[in-house]
Amino acid sequence: MPGPDATPKFDAMPEPAFPTPAAEAAPPWRRMAFEIGPLAVFFVANQTSGIMVATALFMAAAVIAVGLSWRVEKRVPLMPLISAAFVVLFGGLTLALDDELFIKIKPTVVNLLFAGAILVGLALRQDILKIVIGGVMHLTDQGWRILSLRWAAFFVFLAIVNEIVWRNSSTEFWAGFKLFGIFPMTLAFGLAQIPLALRYAPAEDGGEAAAAEPSPGDDPATRP
Numbered sequence: 001m002p003g004p005d006a007t008p009k010f011d012a013m014p015e016p017a018f019p020t021p022a023a024e025a026a027p028p029w030r031r032m033a034f035e036i037g038p039l040a041v042f043f044v045a046n047q048t049s050g051i052m053v054a055t056a057l058f059m060a061a062a063v064i065a066v067g068l069s070w071r072v073e074k075r076v077p078l079m080p081l082i083s084a085a086f087v088v089l090f091g092g093l094t095l096a097l098d099d100e101l102f103i104k105i106k107p108t109v110v111n112l113l114f115a116g117a118i119l120v121g122l123a124l125r126q127d128i129l130k131i132v133i134g135g136v137m138h139l140t141d142q143g144w145r146i147l148s149l150r151w152a153a154f155f156v157f158l159a160i161v162n163e164i165v166w167r168n169s170s171t172e173f174w175a176g177f178k179l180f181g182i183f184p185m186t187l188a189f190g191l192a193q194i195p196l197a198l199r200y201a202p203a204e205d206g207g208e209a210a211a212a213e214p215s216p217g218d219d220p221a222t223r224p
Contacts, residue, residue: 034069035080038062038087039179046175051100054175058103059091078132079114086110104166104174107182108159115155118148143200147193154189158182 038061046054062084069075090106093099121128122145129148130139139147162182166174 034065036179036183038065038084039183043175043179046172051103051171051175052095052098055091055094055100055103059088062087083110100171104171105162107162107178111155111159111162115152115159118152118155122148122152137197138202139197139200140202143196146200147196150193150196154186158186 038058041061042054042058045057066081066084069080086106086109090102090109093102118128121131127141127144127148129151130144165177165181169177
C-alpha cells in the first residue's frame with residue numbers, strides 16, 4: 001500500500017525559466033528531458049509516420065513525462081501538467097475528428113490562456129506569477145509586476161508566432177519549429193529575465209531595495 005508520500009505534489013512554476021527546489025537537486029538533463037522528450041517524439045513520428053500517428057504518440061509521451069516527473073522527483077511541475085492536459089484534449093479532438101487543426105492550434109490556445117490568466121490576475125490585484133513561483137523567487141512588488149507583464153507579452157508573442165507558422169508552412173516545418181524554435185526561444189527568454197530578478201530582489205537579498213538604502217555616510221544627520 002502506498003505511503004503518505006505517494007500523493008503527488010504539484011510544483012507551480014513555468015518551465016523552463018525558474019528551477020524548483022526539486023529541479024535544483026535533480027540533474028539538469030533530467031528536467032530538460034521531461035520537457036523536450038514529448039516534443040522530440042512528436043517531431044520524429046511526424047517525419048516518419050504522419051501527423052495522426054505523431055499526435056497519438058505525443059499524447060502518450062506527454063502523459064508519461066508527467067508520470068515520470070512525479071515518480072522520480074515526487075512532484076509535478078504545474079505548467080507542464082496543464083500543457084499535457086491540453087495535449088490530451090486537443091490531440092483527442094485531432095484523432096476523433098481526423099483534423100490536424102486542433103493539435104496545431106493547441107500552442108496558441110495554451111499561450112493565450114497563460115497570458116490571459118496573468119493579465120486578469122494583475123487587474124484583480126492578484127499576481128498569478130507570484131502565486132505560482134513565489135516560493136522559488138523573491139522579488140519586490142514592482143519586480144513581480146514587471147516580470148508578469150513580460151511573461152504575458154511573451155506568451156502572446158508565442159501564440160502569434162504559432163499562428164503564423166502553422167498557417168504559412170508545411171506540417172513538417174511546423175512540427176520541427178515546435179522543437180527547434182519555440183523551446184529555445186522560451187529558454188532564452190527565461191534566462192534573459194535574470195538581470196531583472198537580481199535588480200528587484202528584496203533588501204535582505206541584496207537587490208534594488210538594498211541598494212536604495214542610504215549608508216550611514218550618506219545620511220546628512222550623521223555627517224560631521
